[in-house]
Amino acid sequence: MRKLISYLFISVDGVVEAPDRFLRDDLYQDLAPLDDTIGEQDAVLLGRRTYEEWSAFWPQSDIQPFATFINTVPKYVASKTLKSLAWPGSGLLPGKLRDEIAALKRQDGKAIGVHGSISLVQELLVAGLLDELKLVVCPAIAGQGRRLLSREGEPIQLDLQTVRTTPGGLQYVVFRPRSARP
Structure with missing residues (x-):
């Protein structure tokens, strides 16, 4: 069964929106683990708002390696309001989220990434x-923006x-959520 993996940049104060605002330019060389993350994925799940922006x-x-990755993998979009998708390789998931995710996880393949969203x-x-x-915990206090954990x-x-800390101070932290159901 495929895994569903979220990958987000987060500031110390919990902001995940617009990480380009709080990820310093000198830390981009520390993003090598992104290659590992996208290497283990062969599909992406996006919400409506992220799909529209992305x-x-x-x-x-031409921002690599993510541009090549995101433009070539299948993209599944969870939305009840979108009727059509223009980005090549995109498919709409209009049904109940639990059922749609279960069906995706049953397919053959690598992990499904949830980026942004x-x-x-x-x-x-x-x-x-x-x-x-x-x-990816960034050593910054964003001060404003949407928080993941509110x-x-x-x-x-x-x-x-x-947990892994890079020389520049980024922390890569991986959690496994405990299932809310037995």
Whole structure:
């Protein structure tokens, strides 16, 4: 069964929106583990808002290695409002999220990545559908922007899998969410 893995940049104060605002230029050389992450994935799951932003940006981008990756892998878009998708390799998941994710996980292949898509990652965490939460903790306080972990409700328990600190101070932290269901 395929795994569903989220990969997000996060500031010390929990902001995940617009990481280009808080990821310093001198830390880009520390992003080598991104190659490992995209190497283990052969599909991407996106929410509507991220799809709309990324489909306008990435097809013309030459920011490597992510541009080649995101433009060539299948992209599944969870949306109840979009009716069509123009970005080549994109498919719409209009049904119930739990059922759509279960069907994707049953397919043959590598892991499915969830990049960006803050609301979607929150929903996947709460529903117990995410297999790994990979965070790149940036040594910055963003001060404003959407936070991943601001939510009401029961705590979501996580098991720490690995932590790695780069020479520039980025921390790669991998958590495995404990299932909300037995």
